[in-house]
Amino acid sequence: MANPKNTETPLSVQDFTAGLWKENPVFVMMLGLCPVLAVTNTVENSLGMGIATLFVLVCSNALVSALRHLIPKPVRITTYIVIIATFVTLVDYIIQAISLDLYNKLGAFIQLIVVNCLILGRAEAYASRNGFGKSVISATGMGLGFTLALVMLGAVRELLGAGQLLGYQVFSSNFEPWVVMILPPGGFIVLGCWLLLINYIEQRKTGKLLDEESASQCSVPQNQVSS
Amino acid sequence: MSETPPAPSLPSSSSLIITLAIVAMLSGLLVVLVYEFTTPIIAENQRQATERAIFNVLPQAKTRLTFLVKDDVLTQVTDDQHGELLFAGYDQNGKLIGLALPAAAQGYQDTVRLLYAYNPFNGCITGYDVLKSTETPGFGTQITTDAEFLANFNCLDAKVNDDATGLMNVIKTVRNGTKQDAWQIDAISGSTITSNAVGRMLNQSGQKYHPLIARHLNLLNNASPLE
Secondary structure (H helix, E strand, O other), X not given: OOOOOOOOOOOOHHHHHHHHOOOOOOOOOOOOHHHHHHOOOXXXXXXXXXXXXXHHHHHHHHXXXXXXXXXXXHHHHXXXXXXXXXXXXXXXXXXXXXXXXXXXXHHHHOHHHHHOHHHHHHHHHHHOOOOHHHHHHHHHHHHHHHHHHHHHHHHHHHHHHHOEEOOEEOOOOOOOOOHHHHOHHHHHHHHHHHXXXXXXXXXXXXXXXXXXXXXXXXXHHHHHHHO | OXXXXXXXXXXXXXXXXXXXXXXXXXXXXXXXXXHHHHHHHXXXXXXXXXXXXXXXXXXXXXXXXXXXXXXXXXXXXXXXXXXXXXXXXXXXXXXXXXXEEEEEEEOOOOEEEEEEEEEOOOOEEEEEXXXXXXOOOOOHHHHHOOHHHHHHXXXXXXXXXXXXXXEOOOOEEEOOOOOOOOOEEEOOOOOHHHHHHHHHHHHHHHHHHHHHHHHOHHHHHHOOOOO
């Protein structure tokens, strides 16, 4: 039987918040970009795909974590894929039961959640090495971070590409929609812009911290010299 | 020379097979449970979507009856039947006012499915409702919003030929602004693929169902709800 290396640390708020921003699966880890680019042409589609992925991520990580001591190492990836595929099939049925409209809009991308590397990556790198509670909390944070990123992309694309937000007209009829934004190239453009903005903010933050550090370091030797 | 570490012992094949079998059984059980739970809800959703579409395309209809196409014969059936179904709409006096017929063709992204209204007395297609479409928002989705395109269906000529073997004229989508005949569809500029798909599917469906309807007009006129 597998004996995963026990690297468990106590449960903390960071387990949840890391996935939301600091280790955001889309903006930082660049995982699962296929649905990110494909279905984010409206907020509704983004939200639907985000919630479906969140469900699969949380459930599969919970099961992988619960069974982690029972899954032999040589068949662990196969087992994870079976578990993930199971929950994707469930999501497929559940979305059809909730809204046929949404199911038709998301198309094949629901089934393709199976191959979203974010889910398999978290199962292998986190859930198989951590306890049930930590895995569920971390997966929830990651899933919400993924949904947040999808909605951020979807909002910009829908707003600029159709002049609407959640189907409601935002701009007046004088606004000429940038149709490219709801086409596949728009996904790349908007993702690139978000990455640029987020990295700029992060660099400014890091630069400020470095400035503060160097300022405090500079002030110490002066005191020492004077003394 | 340092000693090479001993190779880790692999678990036996039987334990691998047993683990995979247990996970597969668990997966199967979950899928079956959710399938059993969601199937009636999904069927009801589909029934409601079809019902909505029928009365959308035949707004004057008060009641409707279902007919099954099998081996080029039209038979009245109950709603729970599966297969190629056509729907006839009747006014409050039980008079046939039109039929709602299915049509499908490959669009830009995926298959587009419609339910369209056909009046067998004047041979006109008078409108449609989109049952399934994953076309690009702002482009392909214009087939439901573009007033000029929808004007094609005030009375699109879909008359049956004299020997009731097909349509008198092939329904065809033409370049925007070049429509000359009543059986032509003026395409949406910038959404040619979806416009062409609409023309293609209406022609295919018309060639198949309209002659059949012409041959079974008595049955349709005199039908009453099944016990």
